[in-house]
Amino acid sequence: MIAHWLVKNLSPQLIIFCNGWGMDHHPVVLPDSGGCDLLVLSDYSSFELPVDIDGLVSDYQSTHLICWSFGVWAGQQLFADRNEYFASRLAINGTLRPIDDRYGIPLEFFNATLEHFSASVRDRFYRRMCRPDEVLRYFLEHRPQRGLASMKSELERLAQLVDSHRTTDPIFDTAIVSTRDKIVPTAHQLSFWQKRCPIVHIQGCHYPFSAWRSWSEIIALRE
Numbered sequence: 101m102i103a104h105w106l107v108k109n110l111s112p113q114l115i116i117f118c119n120g121w122g123m124d125h126h127p128v129v130l131p132d133s134g135g136c137d138l139l140v141l142s143d144y145s146s147f148e149l150p151v152d153i154d155g156l157v158s159d160y161q162s163t164h165l166i167c168w169s170f171g172v173w174a175g176q177q178l179f180a181d182r183n184e185y186f187a188s189r190l191a192i193n194g195t196l197r198p199i200d201d202r203y204g205i206p207l208e209f210f211n212a213t214l215e216h217f218s219a220s221v222r223d224r225f226y227r228r229m230c231r232p233d234e235v236l237r238y239f240l241e242h243r244p245q246r247g248l249a250s251m252k253s254e255l256e257r258l259a260q261l262v263d264s265h266r267t268t269d270p271i272f273d274t275a276i277v278s279t280r281d282k283i284v285p286t287a288h289q290l291s292f293w294q295k296r297c298p299i300v301h302i303q304g305c306h307y308p309f310s311a312w313r314s315w316s317e318i319i320a321l322r323e
Contacts, residue, residue: 103150107138112161115315116153116186117141118178120169120194121258122222122251124244128168128309134316136164143246144174145254147261153182162187164319167272169284169306170258173198176271177261183271188322191272193281193306195292199262203292205284214259217252228282231305238310274322275299281306 104125106117113135117128119142128140137160139151157163165186167175172194179185197203199210213221226243230236275293279286283306293299300321304311312318 101141101146101148101150102143104140104142105138106140107133107136109133109137110159111135111137113137114139114157114160114163115319116163116165116179118165118167118171118175119143120171121254122225122244122246123169124246126244127239127242127307129242130309130312130314132314132316134314134319136315136319138315141171141174141178143250143254144170144261145250145257147174147177147257149178153179153185157185165189165271166192166315166318167194168192168308169194170198172196172272173262176268177265180268180271188274188319189272190274190276190318190322191270191293191297192276192308192318193278193284193289195284195289196267196270197292198284199259200288203288210259214252214255217248217255219248222248222251225283229306230310231280231282235305235307235310239307270296272297276302276308276318276321278302278304278306278308280304 106125115136115138117140124142125140172191176196195203230239277289
C-alpha cells in the first residue's frame with residue numbers, strides 16, 4: 101500500500117481517502133483542498149497500512165473517511181475497528197461486495213479484465229469508467245502513473261483478498277452513487293446500499309472527480 105500526502109498544511113481537519121484499483125494520487129487532485137489535509141491510500145497489492153493511523157488522527161480536530169470504487173471495500177477492511185475516529189464516512193461508487201453479479205462488478209467482467217489485462221484492456225477500462233468524452237479527457241490529463249505489471253499485481257491480490265474476507269456491517273454513513281456507473285453498475289450499488297445506509301445520487305459516471313472543485317464539496321454531500 102502507498103500513502104501519499106496530497107495536502108499537508110497542518111489543517112484542523114484530515115481526510116483519509118481510499119483510492120480505487122489501479123490508481124494513485126494524480127486522478128484525485130482537486131483545485132481546492134477545502135481547508136483539509138489529505139492522505140491518499142492506493143495500491144492494495146500489499147494490505148499493510150504504511151502510516152500510524154492511531155497516532156495520526158490525534159493531531160487533528162476532526163477526521164473524515166472518503167472511499168471510492170474498490171477503496172470502499174478496502175476502507176471497510178482497514179478501518180472497521182476504528183469507526184470512532186471519523187466524523188463522517190463516505191462511500192463513493194463502490195460496495196462491500198466488489199466482485200459480485202448482484203452487488204458489485206460483474207464476475208465475468210472482472211475475470212476478463214484480469215485474464216486479458218494489457219494496455220488496450222486498461223485503456224478500455226478507462227473509457228468505460230469515464231463518460232462522456234470530456235470526463236475521459238480530464239481523467240487522461242490526470243491519469244495515474246502506474247505500470248501495467250503493478251496494476252495487474254494489485255488486481256490479482258484484490259481477487260484473493262475479497263474471496264477470503266466476509267462482508268461485515270458497513271461503517272459508512274453515506275453512499276454516494278453516480279447515475280451512470282458502468283464499472284460498479286448503478287443498479288448494483290442501489291441494491292446493496294438500500295436499507296444499509298442513506299444514499300445520495302449524483303449525476304455522472306464511475307469517475308466523479310472532474311465534477312468537483314474541492315474536498316469540502318464532497319464532505320458536504322453527506323446525508
